[in-house]
Amino acid sequence: MNARDTLARIQALPAPLRPIRVLNVCGGHERSITELGLRSLLPDWVQLIPGPGCPVCVCPEEAIHQAIQMALLHPLTLVAFGDMLRVPVNLNKGEANSLAAARAQGADIRPIASPLEVIALARSLAPRPLVFFVAGFETTLAPVAAMLAEADLPANLFLQLAGRRTWPAVEFLLQAGSSFEAMIAPGHVAAIMGANEWRFVAEKYALPVAVAGFAADTLLTGLHAVLRHALRHEAALDNAYPAVVKADGNPQAQALLAKAFDIVDAPWRGIGSIPASGYRLTSLHAARDASLQFPVAISGHKRSGQMPAGCDCAAVLLAHKRPSECRLYGRACTPESPIGPCMVSDEGACHIWWRAGERVATA
Amino acid sequence: MCLGVPMKIVSLHGERAFAEALGVRREIALSLLPQPWPHPGDYVMVHVGYAIERVDATLAEESHTLWQAMEAGRDA
Ligand code: SF4
Numbered sequence: 001m002n003a004r005d006t007l008a009r010i011q012a013l014p015a016p017l018r019p020i021r022v023l024n025v026c027g028g029h030e031r032s033i034t035e036l037g038l039r040s041l042l043p044d045w046v047q048l049i050p051g052p053g054c055p056v057c058v059c060p061e062e063a064i065h066q067a068i069q070m071a072l073l074h075p076l077t078l079v080a081f082g083d084m085l086r087v088p089v090n091l092n093k094g095e096a097n098s099l100a101a102a103r104a105q106g107a108d109i110r111p112i113a114s115p116l117e118v119i120a121l122a123r124s125l126a127p128r129p130l131v132f133f134v135a136g137f138e139t140t141l142a143p144v145a146a147m148l149a150e151a152d153l154p155a156n157l158f159l160q161l162a163g164r165r166t167w168p169a170v171e172f173l174l175q176a177g178s179s180f181e182a183m184i185a186p187g188h189v190a191a192i193m194g195a196n197e198w199r200f201v202a203e204k205y206a207l208p209v210a211v212a213g214f215a216a217d218t219l220l221t222g223l224h225a226v227l228r229h230a231l232r233h234e235a236a237l238d239n240a241y242p243a244v245v246k247a248d249g250n251p252q253a254q255a256l257l258a259k260a261f262d263i264v265d266a267p268w269r270g271i272g273s274i275p276a277s278g279y280r281l282t283s284l285h286a287a288r289d290a291s292l293q294f295p296v297a298i299s300g301h302k303r304s305g306q307m308p309a310g311c312d313c314a315a316v317l318l319a320h321k322r323p324s325e326c327r328l329y330g331r332a333c334t335p336e337s338p339i340g341p342c343m344v345s346d347e348g349a350c351h352i353w354w355r356a357g358e359r360v361a362t363a
Numbered sequence: 364m365c366l367g368v369p370m371k372i373v374s375l376h377g378e379r380a381f382a383e384a385l386g387v388r389r390e391i392a393l394s395l396l397p398q399p400w401p402h403p404g405d406y407v408m409v410h411v412g413y414a415i416e417r418v419d420a421t422l423a424e425e426s427h428t429l430w431q432a433m434e435a436g437r438d439a
Contacts, residue, residue, distance in 0.1 A: 250395065
């Protein structure tokens with residue numbers, strides 16, 4: 001079925017008395033929804049809401065501060081996915097409050113787009129230490145795990161991990177109370193981990209959930225499935241991305257993840273600690289742990305664990321507010337001069353909405 | 364970060380391959396894929412330089428359309 005027909009089928013669904021809120025937990029989904037203009041194409045009773053799908057946004061301040069200090073105080077090169085460089089942390093005036101600011105003060109900090117680049121750079125810089133500061137979800141951590149399994153990985157390559165798992169954040173939101181009636185699960189996370197990882201949403205929390213990809217047809221198929229179930233008060237798991245996602249995911253990727261990382265409780269910026277949501281290097285790779293090799297003292301946070309003053313990014317990540325409901329959206333805060341991480345990252349909802357031309361501040 | 368790009372395998376060498384999408388050729392890693400690995404001409408979904416899953420050609424075409432639309436939106 002093509003996207004146009006699926007859209008017509010959604011438009012033909014009977015309107016319920018109360019709106020149905022459909023959560024997405026992936027910056028890629030939020031981008032597709034926004035760029036395709038789905039919010040204006042779907043009936044009014046369908047509310048598509050972005051959630052915690054931005055790994056850079058939820059990266060704890062302490063981790064960013066640690067990376068900044070490491071790069072300033074130790075003779076090393078630090079690399080991170082480009083999004084991370086401009087994310088601000090709450091520090092006292094005059095201190096480098098982002099990786100970009102630290103670079104301006106002379107630290108050797110560079111953006112990268114792939115672990116393959118990191119390996120090549122480590123080789124070319126050897127023996128100078130290279131620290132790879134990693135934020136990302138399962139889709140990014142699996143490639144990092146594959147990198148760690150490479151036979152001749154340079155000895156001067158170290159990691160600082162701030163990776164997060166997606167489903168524990170959804171369970172955290174579900175336990176905190178109902179802020180949505182259905183959800184779309186992230187297609188490429190599920191390509192790695194399997195559609196079945198999302199079954200708990202249906203079985204434990206009695207809500208419909210569909211795994212979807214990023215093009216119009218798969219996304220609309222997933223939306224149609226969850227809306228139809230929600231209208232009938234049914235809970236079910238659907239896979240609207242079977243071309244890429246298998247029920248049990250990619251076994252090779254999962255084996256590499258298990259070999260590289262242990263699962264630990266981890267803090268999410270603006271949200272707090274979420275059980276079993278983070279990664280730590282296994283003992284096999286302990287010698288590559290940058291925080292042990294290059295210790296720094298980090299203290300002096302003005303409002304530790306928080307978003308910048310006046311920034312509603314935490315409420316946006318918790319699906320309590322939309323970007324345009326933030327008082328700073330488009331006024332003090334734009335992609336050119338971002339205040340919070342949700343306006344910095346390509347996967348931040350504020351950034352996505354602003355880039356797509358959403359200009360009405362509703363606060 | 365999680366969007367991913369479908370790419371067509373051009374050639375294989377060890378755990379790496381050269382792959383192409385929208386006229387751009389890049390080296391990618393295959394080590395996340397279960398064996399047997401894809402052949403030249405096959406499509407894979409690539410995320411941060413690593414193939415995470417095989418995909419079929421139709422899906423690749425559709426994703427490219429979306430990708431181009433997004434890039435166009437971004438420049439606007
Ligand atoms: S618009 Fe800016 S200040 Fe407001 S929530 Fe988004 S990132 Fe934070």
